[in-house]
Every structure is written in structure tokens, then in C-alpha cells.
Amino acid sequence: MNLFRTKSVEQALAETTTGDRKLVRNLGAWDLAVMGVAVAVGAGIFSIGAQAAAFHAGPAAILSFLIAGIVCAGAMMCYAEFASMIPAAGSAYTFTYTTVGEVIAWVIGWDLILEMLMAGSVISKYWSVYLNDFLRLMGVHSSTEVPIGSFVFDWAPLIVITFFTALLVLGTKISAQVDGAFTILKVGIVIFVVVVGFFYIKPSNFTPFIPPSQPASSVMGDASGGVMTQPFLQWITGQQPTVYGVSGIISGAALVLFSFLGFDVVATASEEAKDPKRNVPLGIGMGMLLVIVMYMLVAVVTTGMVSYKDLARVKNPSLSTGFELVGATWAAKIISFAIVIGLTTVVMVLLLGLTRVVFAISRDGLLPRGFSKVGKHGTPAKLQIGVGVLFAVISCCFDVSILADMVNIGTLSAFALVAISIPIMRWKRPDLPRAFKIPGSPWVPILIAIANLWLMLNLSMLTWIRFVIWLLLGFCIYFGYSYKHSLLGAGELDANLAQVRREQGDSKE
Numbered sequence: 001m002n003l004f005r006t007k008s009v010e011q012a013l014a015e016t017t018t019g020d021r022k023l024v025r026n027l028g029a030w031d032l033a034v035m036g037v038a039v040a041v042g043a044g045i046f047s048i049g050a051q052a053a054a055f056h057a058g059p060a061a062i063l064s065f066l067i068a069g070i071v072c073a074g075a076m077m078c079y080a081e082f083a084s085m086i087p088a089a090g091s092a093y094t095f096t097y098t099t100v101g102e103v104i105a106w107v108i109g110w111d112l113i114l115e116m117l118m119a120g121s122v123i124s125k126y127w128s129v130y131l132n133d134f135l136r137l138m139g140v141h142s143s144t145e146v147p148i149g150s151f152v153f154d155w156a157p158l159i160v161i162t163f164f165t166a167l168l169v170l171g172t173k174i175s176a177q178v179d180g181a182f183t184i185l186k187v188g189i190v191i192f193v194v195v196v197g198f199f200y201i202k203p204s205n206f207t208p209f210i211p212p213s214q215p216a217s218s219v220m221g222d223a224s225g226g227v228m229t230q231p232f233l234q235w236i237t238g239q240q241p242t243v244y245g246v247s248g249i250i251s252g253a254a255l256v257l258f259s260f261l262g263f264d265v266v267a268t269a270s271e272e273a274k275d276p277k278r279n280v281p282l283g284i285g286m287g288m289l290l291v292i293v294m295y296m297l298v299a300v301v302t303t304g305m306v307s308y309k310d311l312a313r314v315k316n317p318s319l320s321t322g323f324e325l326v327g328a329t330w331a332a333k334i335i336s337f338a339i340v341i342g343l344t345t346v347v348m349v350l351l352l353g354l355t356r357v358v359f360a361i362s363r364d365g366l367l368p369r370g371f372s373k374v375g376k377h378g379t380p381a382k383l384q385i386g387v388g389v390l391f392a393v394i395s396c397c398f399d400v401s402i403l404a405d406m407v408n409i410g411t412l413s414a415f416a417l418v419a420i421s422i423p424i425m426r427w428k429r430p431d432l433p434r435a436f437k438i439p440g441s442p443w444v445p446i447l448i449a450i451a452n453l454w455l456m457l458n459l460s461m462l463t464w465i466r467f468v469i470w471l472l473l474g475f476c477i478y479f480g481y482s483y484k485h486s487l488l489g490a491g492e493l494d495a496n497l498a499q500v501r502r503e504q505g506d507s508k509e
Helices: 009-015 029-040 044-085 092-097 102-137 156-170 172-198 216-224 232-236 245-260 263-268 276-305 308-312 319-325 330-363 381-397 406-428 443-457 461-485 492-508
Strands: 145-148 151-154
Touching: 009 492, 029 172, 029 263, 029 276, 029 330, 044 092, 044 245, 044 263, 044 276, 044 308, 044 319, 044 330, 044 406, 044 443, 092 102, 092 330, 092 406, 102 156, 102 330, 102 381, 102 406, 102 461, 151 381, 156 172, 156 330, 156 381, 172 276, 172 319, 172 330, 232 443, 232 461, 245 276, 245 406, 245 443, 263 276, 263 330, 263 406, 276 319, 308 319, 319 330, 330 381, 406 443, 406 461
Parallel strands: none
Antiparallel strands: 145 151
16 A cells, blocks of 8 residues: 555646646636635634734734744745646645655645635634624614524525625636625725724733733633643643733734635635746735735734723624724724625635635545536536535534634644645755745745644644544545545556647647
């Protein structure tokens, strides 16, 4: 049994040009940048910063955002280098398949499915929650939840999921254009809210900038949750659960990382990019820079308007909480509207991302090959509809909030393995043309991998337990189905590559 068999870069590229399993290249750098901003700027920009300040780092939550942004930016540079070499669907899954082997690629693909399925379902559900909240603020007292006996059905997520599933079936380009219009609107609202918030800042609220470390129970009370919500690193080293201080900044960075997630989705769309060797790195870079600046500005406003101690007294603090505490209740309506618009675009990009990851895994035979068939519009229409149905069932029928923290650990594991794969690929294939190269290899990628692992260790014990269970389920599928049906194992990828070379030879003649 050869678990670490790898496919060549040439085999991976051959898959993108043959048969009825290839995607249409029609996205430019701006489309990709907007896609990254669309998925990263959602409800989190208005809520997670306040939670990080209240329960983790105090005013130093600004540093938490900076740390998380630097780690994600480093990981995205690794993604950009791979995408410039291998512009194929699948993102981290495809990159690791060509470097460290099939079983590791499967684990990464399985983690990406976890990340995007949980994130998409959670965001779709929260879209409904914030839509109801916005309607309430506007004086419309109705609910999108319909009780059916003891069961509650929420029809609102079905609307946004159905709309974007239909757009994505018709084509990625038209979806990106609609997404871009929504994204420009929500970025404009964020800028407006930040500018207004600066007029309410009091310098005294930034003191002390790094509050002294305290027992978690003294700040969060019973909500501290005990061992299960304690960071894994604190548990394994025998420390008592604490908040604030330097450890609070790090745990805050692990929390706010959720706000930056989604840029790996841009890499999953690299097979649909025009001139991907240029546009994918450029799109990732532009989008990431904009998001880091926006999040840090929101963190400055949130912690400067009110004391972190006041935020900690609120059960679910947010930027809206800050405006309410300073008497600017009118801002709650604007923020509520911005959240609804923001989450709309996030749902679209996650629908696209999950479909492209499953598409890539299926095209390699590790999942049923029928999932990777492309329709007349150049998109995997049946798979896209199936993913939309799955999103809708989970978000309309279940309480998904308890699984939200699973998103972070799945993504961080993918980031770490992609980073460590950079020096491996430089050593294995120095001959490959690289339109973009991350500086400082091998040391910078290794440091990026270590930083991602460090953030993983600062996630909660409960998150790690659920993650291990998910991995065990993935190994059952791999050894029960995927290994035996792998096209690489059957030699079919060599046949695809030979066909592409014959077609290229005929075209030259």
C-alpha cells in the first residue's frame, strides 16, 4: 500500500484541459480580489473584534488582528506560489497531492470540506438571524422560523442559498459580478461606520493596552466553560484558564483568525482564472491587504469607543454594542444592514469553494467520479446543486452554532501543510516556472507553518476532540473507498497526460 504516492504537476495540469471535467477560465485579478474580500468581510468584522477585546486581549485585540493577519498573509503567499505553478481547482488539496502524497492530500481535502461546509452552513443560518434582527430594528415584527410541532424550520437561509446556487450554475463570472456589487456596497458601509466611530474614541479606553492576565472565571463566570473551552496548550501544560496578558493576545489571534478565512477559496478558483500565474497572486495580495487594514481599523474603533471591561459585561458584544453604549443607537440599523449584505456575499463564495474542492477530489477518483462532471455552462452544475441542498438542509433545520469553531482548526491545518510543502516542492521541482515566489524559503514557510500550528494549539479542547473524530471518519472513507478508486493508483492520470501531449503535438503540426 503506497499511501504517499504523488501526482506530478504535469498530471495535475493535464486534468484541467481534458474531457468533460475542465472549468472555464474567465476570472481576472479584480474578480479574485473581490472574492477574497467578499468572503472575509462578513458579520465577523462587526462582532469578533469586540469579543476578542472583551474576553481575550482587551485593547491589545488590535495586535491579535495584526498577528492573525500576518499569519494568514504568509499562508496566502504560499498559496499564491503554488497557484502560479498549478492553477488547478482544489487549492491546498491539489498542492499537497503534488508534494507530500495522496493520504496527506486526502486529509487536507477532508479538512477543507469541514471548513467550508461548517462555515457555509453557519453563515447561512446567521444570515437569517441578522435578517430578522434588521427587520425588527426597522419595525417589522415577524420571524422566518416556522414551528412544525417540536421542530423549527427556518426558511430564510433557503432564499440566499437558492439564489447563489442558481447563479453559480449559470457561470462563475456572472456570480463574481453580482458578488462584486454587494462587496463594494458593504465595504462602503464599513468605511462609513469606522469614520463615524472615530469621533467617539476616548484615549483612556486604550489603557492598559495589554491588561494583566486574570483567571477566565473572574471575567466570564460560568461562561468560561471549564476544561472543554480551555485552550489546548494551556491544558497540556497544566495551566489554569486565563484571559488577557500575552496569552490572551495569542488566543485572541486564534479567535479572530475566523475573520480572515476564505482567501484559500480564491486559490480553489485558480482553474477559472484568466492568466492565473499573474492574476491569482495579484488577486490574493490585493484582497488580503484591504482586509487586514479594514479589520485593524474596526478593532481600533471598537476598543476606543468603550472600555473592554464594559464589553465584557455584555453576553455577545459587538461593534453595535459599542455604539449603543455611547448613545449612538442609530448606528445599530446601519450595522445590521451591513451584516445582512456582508453575509450574503460570504455564502456565495463558500458555495463556490466547497464545490470546487469536492470537484477536484472527485476528479482524482477519491470521491465518486460523477461529482466532477461539468455541464453546458462550464460549471459542475449537479454538484453545485447538491452542495446547495446540503447547505440548505443543515442551516434551515439544525442548530449549527456549536460547530462554528471547527472552521478554524480545519483551515489552520491546511495552511500549515501548504506552507511546509513550499520548500519540499522547491527541492523536488526547482525547474518549474514560478510567476510568484515567497521570499525567504525555506525558513519563512517553515515559520509560517509553526505559527499556524501554534494558533491551532490555542484552540479549545472541545474543538480538538471534534477535529479528531472528523479525521477518523475521513480515514474510514479513504481506506474504505478512496484508495481503491484513485486514478493515480490505476495509472489513468498518466493516460490523461499522454493524451494532452498528443493533442499539443498535433496542434503544433
